[in-house]
Amino acid sequence: MFTIDKYVVAESLEEAYELNKSKRNAIIGGMLWLRMGRKKIRTAIDLSALNLNKIDEDDESFKIGCMCTLRDLETHENLNKSFNNIFHKSLKHIVGVQMRNLATIGGSIYSRFGFSDILTALLSLDSYVELFKGGIIPLNEYVNMPLDNDILMKIIINKDGRKAACNSHRISATDFPVLTCAVANKENEWFVVVGARPMKAKLSTFNLNNNYEKDDIDNAVLKIIDNISFGTNIRGSKEYRQILADALIKRNIDEILNGGYYAD
Amino acid sequence: MQIKLWINDKEYVDDISPDTILLDFLRSKGCLSVKRGCETSNCGLCTVLLQGKPILSCSTLAVRANGLKVTTIEGIQDEASEFGGFLADEGAEQCGFCSPGFIMNVIAMKNELKNPTEDEIKNYLEGNLCRCTGYMGQLRAVKKYLEKYSDMKKGA
Numbered sequence: 001m002f003t004i005d006k007y008v009v010a011e012s013l014e015e016a017y018e019l020n021k022s023k024r025n026a027i028i029g030g031m032l033w034l035r036m037g038r039k040k041i042r043t044a045i046d047l048s049a050l051n052l053n054k055i056d057e058d059d060e061s062f063k064i065g066c067m068c069t070l071r072d073l074e075t076h077e078n079l080n081k082s083f084n085n086i087f088h089k090s091l092k093h094i095v096g097v098q099m100r101n102l103a104t105i106g107g108s109i110y111s112r113f114g115f116s117d118i119l120t121a122l123l124s125l126d127s128y129v130e131l132f133k134g135g136i137i138p139l140n141e142y143v144n145m146p147l148d149n150d151i152l153m154k155i156i157i158n159k160d161g162r163k164a165a166c167n168s169h170r171i172s173a174t175d176f177p178v179l180t181c182a183v184a185n186k187e188n189e190w191f192v193v194v195g196a197r198p199m200k201a202k203l204s205t206f207n208l209n210n211n212y213e214k215d216d217i218d219n220a221v222l223k224i225i226d227n228i229s230f231g232t233n234i235r236g237s238k239e240y241r242q243i244l245a246d247a248l249i250k251r252n253i254d255e256i257l258n259g260g261y262y263a264d
Numbered sequence: 265m266q267i268k269l270w271i272n273d274k275e276y277v278d279d280i281s282p283d284t285i286l287l288d289f290l291r292s293k294g295c296l297s298v299k300r301g302c303e304t305s306n307c308g309l310c311t312v313l314l315q316g317k318p319i320l321s322c323s324t325l326a327v328r329a330n331g332l333k334v335t336t337i338e339g340i341q342d343e344a345s346e347f348g349g350f351l352a353d354e355g356a357e358q359c360g361f362c363s364p365g366f367i368m369n370v371i372a373m374k375n376e377l378k379n380p381t382e383d384e385i386k387n388y389l390e391g392n393l394c395r396c397t398g399y400m401g402q403l404r405a406v407k408k409y410l411e412k413y414s415d416m417k418k419g420a
Contacts, residue, residue: 002283004281004282004283005282006282007265007282007325007327028325030323031323031324031325032305035323036304041283044283044325046327046328048328071317095306095391096306096308096369096389096391096392097318097372097373097388097391098308098311098318098319098320099323101314101319102319102320102323173390174306174391
């Protein structure tokens, strides 16, 4: 059981940052993962009073505050309309509405969980994180940076006209995924993300000419799978995940190119 | 630390330890419908409404409810009994252990979604686990319950 000695609702990001320098202190997001551990927290830092629970939209981008819940993203009409509903699709399988009303996007992305559906979806888009001290960093870089004591303030997604699709495979509803996948396309450029390998999501890219053949897609997908490492855990073997990856990537490409629909 | 919150519209001011879990706080105030099922944020049994939204009280600090309104099944007896009648009519319950959390989430869904499809109903309620049944009775009960309110709206 985790314990908390003191609880501070931060009045500024500077205050939160100073408190978060100590390893014995911790920022509380949705607390869902934290409560499963045995951490003895000296000071719990709450960011709720810093106006970071809003999704702002302008002509160029969406800016999502770190304290927005996963449910906020799942049900945000414009965010979903702009990216082919991938937020709704990637989040709806996570445990239940009650859990998604608690889990925060900041907690999910800061932790860079291997099983993360939403990290997979965001990596397929032109996404960035805004850190209090570190500034704006592409999500694709952030995903491989070590966990530090900087504060993830916002997720930024540029509206660059990408079409996107995502899917996942689960052994049973609401379980952790065996594999997650998201694909996005902008002109000839394709962005393919495979997560829950069971390692964290990885972005790969390929190009297709205007006069592509089906073989070109098959070869590109084969090359991507060859270059991604897969592993074995309780939910599936490395070999099973490789086969799943082939199917999930191709279904997403098909959905983008032909509007195909696969029940999930 | 001191918190002030409203449980079923009644104000409570209390001095609590910062790591007090909302579920334990609610039970200490007599809301014994709120129970732990899995303790891993998965089963939905501990569902309560925080500012009208369904949340897992087993995974929420009581301090996070400071200044806010919490609703448990004790606070919505009439609505809960009515839906309980639909569950009974469909023979949907066996042991009934999961019912408080399930009923809270059904009521939250009724308030949030307009004319949900079967897929939307299943998606909204899939965080409430029942180990006795196959969910078919519950689904029939939910559909009939929502139909009643849909008919009433049409009539109005």
